Amino acid sequence: MSTQQYTIVGTRPIRHDGADKVTGRAQYGADFQMAGLLFGHVLRSPHAHARIKRIDTSKAEKFPGVKAVLTAADFPPTPERMVDLGEGDTPLSYARGNVLAGGKALYRGHAVAAVAAVNAHVAEEAAGLIEVEYEVLPAAVDLAAAISPGAPLLYDDVPNNLCCNWSG
Amino acid sequence: MHAKVRVQTTINGDQTEFLCEPRQSLLECLRDVLGLTGTKEGCNDGNCGACTVMLDDRVVTSCLVLGVEAEGARITTIEGISKGNELHPLQRSFLENAALQCGICTPGFIVAAKALLDHEPNPTEDQIRLWLANNLCRCTGYDKIIHAVQQAAAHSQEVRA
Numbered sequence: 293m294s295t296q297q298y299t300i301v302g303t304r305p306i307r308h309d310g311a312d313k314v315t316g317r318a319q320y321g322a323d324f325q326m327a328g329l330l331f332g333h334v335l336r337s338p339h340a341h342a343r344i345k346r347i348d349t350s351k352a353e354k355f356p357g358v359k360a361v362l363t364a365a366d367f368p369p370t371p372e373r374m375v376d377l378g379e380g381d382t383p384l385s386y387a388r389g390n391v392l393a394g395g396k397a398l399y400r401g402h403a404v405a406a407v408a409a410v411n412a413h414v415a416e417e418a419a420g421l422i423e424v425e426y427e428v429l430p431a432a433v434d435l436a437a438a439i440s441p442g443a444p445l446l447y448d449d450v451p452n453n454l455c456c457n458w459s460g
Numbered sequence: 461m462h463a464k465v466r467v468q469t470t471i472n473g474d475q476t477e478f479l480c481e482p483r484q485s486l487l488e489c490l491r492d493v494l495g496l497t498g499t500k501e502g503c504n505d506g507n508c509g510a511c512t513v514m515l516d517d518r519v520v521t522s523c524l525v526l527g528v529e530a531e532g533a534r535i536t537t538i539e540g541i542s543k544g545n546e547l548h549p550l551q552r553s554f555l556e557n558a559a560l561q562c563g564i565c566t567p568g569f570i571v572a573a574k575a576l577l578d579h580e581p582n583p584t585e586d587q588i589r590l591w592l593a594n595n596l597c598r599c600t601g602y603d604k605i606i607h608a609v610q611q612a613a614a615h616s617q618e619v620r621a
Contacts, residue, residue, distance in 0.1 A: 304558070306556065307555070307558070310554075310560065311547070313563030313566050314547065314554050314563075314570060315538065315541070315542055315547070315551060316496075317539075319497070320497075322497075322501065323497035325492065325495075413481070413483060413484075
């Protein structure tokens, strides 16, 4: 083992941001406020698998303090191509569908609509005024059920819910 | 939007007046209305302890207290723990024991630990662990935090002796 002494390695320095952190002076992202800052709230699917038959955002849009309400219908058409978003190639349409559900909610908690408003309370209250009509579909909630014959399909063009076969 | 309520309170020894909506939590009032952002929001439902402050002589999670409940009360936050530029023994021992990393839980731990030492200057390890059970840390782990509180308690004993 090396007996060499280093100026930093092997010592126990006090962390350089420590004093700010133990006094509450450290500034984190959430500690900043800017003029015109808006707050978001996301409305999510309560169902594991459901067709979205209708979304009515009109009451939320009229709610005082709301600046924007978005659903998948607000996105432009997505070209069919593969994109690398950091976890390997993904069809752009799937990536877009994961941002806001279009057509179907594919899991419980799938984002269905988003509200931007002057504060978090207004955004949450307005999200509660969005009317979503779901047709609840059968769901597979574990791997074995999802690949068993006759399992409900998430995507019509993906037989057996199989994303890929991999052997190594 | 709801009509705002005027609240008169004392924060870290300063008489303070602020306006808040009746539904706003004390945490929101401290951070968003008064700019005292040392108190952190973790879970916003009373489980994590990041927003711990003193309300009179009680340790509270400020996300579960309404701003209007501060009327006439004395609030102590992390910003009120050190004396000017002189760190409280707990703040020093947290630094010396590397009892923090990201630092989001740290203000809550220090406010809660100070309440313990004010109430019981020489706590056992079990007492410290039980007292701090309401505060969650997701990076440092708890041993260094417990050691920091033990060291601060020992230091205070020496000063007193």
